[in-house]
Amino acid sequence: MLSLLPHAVSIVPLPHPRRGQAFLARRRGSVRSVVDEKLETSAAVVASRKVSFPILVNSCSGKMGSAVAEAAISAGLQLVPTSFSSTEKPGTTLHVRGTDIQIHDPSETEHVLSSVIDEFPNVVVVDFTIPDAVNANAELYCKLGVPFVMGTTGGDRLKLYKTVEDTNTYAVISPQMGKQVVAFLAAMEIMAKQFPGAFSGYKLEVMESHQANKLDTSGTAKAVVSCFQKLGVSFDLKEIKQIRDPKKQLDMVGVPEEHLAGHAFHLYHLTSPDETVSFEFQHNVCGRSIYAEGTIDAAIFLHKKVKSKANKRIYDMIDVLREGDMR
The missing domain is CATH 3.40.50.720 (NAD(P)-binding Rossmann-like Domain)
Incomplete structure (x- = not known):
């Protein structure tokens, strides 16, 4: 699972979204501390x-x-x-x-x-x-x-x-304009080009959460889905789950309250046909500094x-x- 925070890219385990609320709650403090480190240097x-x-x-x-x-x-x-x-x-x-x-x-x-x-x-x-x-x-x-x-x-x-x-x-x-998000998208495109069909048969679940005044579906989410489609996943863009309700963003997604007005939390969950294998990719952005x-x-x-x-x-x-x- 690839987790993207405003100043760094790291690979950490993330539970399935149905079991991830406690994990995300624990992450709130660390997310806040990272976001607080702005442009001082x-x-x-x-x-x-x-x-x-x-x-x-x-x-x-x-x-x-x-x-x-x-x-x-x-x-x-x-x-x-x-x-x-x-x-x-x-x-x-x-x-x-x-x-x-x-x-x-x-x-x-x-x-x-x-x-x-x-x-x-x-x-x-x-x-x-x-x-x-x-x-x-x-x-x-x-x-x-x-x-x-x-x-x-x-x-x-x-x-x-x-x-x-x-x-x-x-x-x-x-x-x-987010450098790390662009790098992630580029990596996804390279993977899709080099290994077409690698995820054939897998089920994809996509969740993206943005501030309430963003009415359209995230262009970044669409681009990532396009890569998964090239990797063999059958998925319709209409299946992307958009979360714009601040209460759900707080309780379900784990968005820090101070960033409800400006954030981008994305989760892509893949499950094998027999449900014995799963992959998750996540990038969470708080604020606009990135x-x-x-x-x-x-x-x-x-x-x-x-x-x-x-x-x-x-x-x-x-x-x-x-x-x-x-x-």
């Missing part, structure tokens, strides 16, 4: 690499954008005191770790971003906005020639890639590619992982 690590550049987070007013802004400061990067938001009143000032971020209306993005680029020519933009804004934002970034990390999901992805290709803009595009840290690594990676004038322009988190130069 990041600045020293990045400083040792002598990497520093301006980064603009669009939008700092969202929970994910705010986490990325904090991670940028912790990593010793220069957070541009400008952001955009359709939910905050224009002119509002957000305070992020001692930095005042002035909020502008999205209608001002082109004018304001052009000024930012003039003042900070080496700026990298990070996008954590809304799905409906993905394509318009990408078109603007490409028009202005600014490198960007697109962490926002949704939008017309084919159009997104074509926009970047046509303008030859540097970009990291990934719907999943995604924020991955985003900062992606921004640093992209900055280096721009600086070195790399021939390749479009990257994903697999490219960032392969580089190996991460915090």
Whole structure:
């Protein structure tokens, strides 16, 4: 069983979900202690690499954008005191770790971003906005020639890639910014490719728990299921058990109460046809630090590619992982 926590990957035994409540209850304390260890050493690590550049987070007013802004400061990067938001009143000032971020209306993005680029020519933009804004934002970034990390999901992805290709803009595009989760998915894909049919006949049970305002099924869960299907498992995506009820998340899943508003707990349980063999894969994420840290690594990676004038322009988190130069 592979257990994924915000800062580490470890292999530990996990009982079957029907017998796992006591185990998960015991894990709560350790999960909390791991999550409490945030980004304290990041600045020293990045400083040792002598990497520093301006980064603009669009939008700092969202929970994910705010986490990325904090991670940028912790990593010793220069957070541009400008952001955009359709939910905050224009002119509002957000305070992020001692930095005042002035909020502008999205209608001002082109004018304001052009000024930012003039003042900070080496700026990298990070996008954590809304799905409906993905394509318009990408078109603007490409028009202005600014490198960007697109962490926002949704939008017309084919159009997104074509926009970047046509303008030859540097970009990291990934719907999943958690480095360890991406590594886990990559390992699953390798296993599926190398050993097709290895789990033929096995029964698969999938449970995924996310904050209540996440209405859709986890894309990560779908990707893992796709790998198991290639491994010979018969499973319909409709069978994925979504848990969005906070009470069930507390009592059944073991999500720490303070992370009910932001978590990703996944469990994949496989049973052999005669029920004598079982396998379990689990990755539990509390909070958003794993995604924020991955985003900062992606921004640093992209900055280096721009600086070195790399021939390749479009990257994903697999490219960032392969580089190996991460915090």
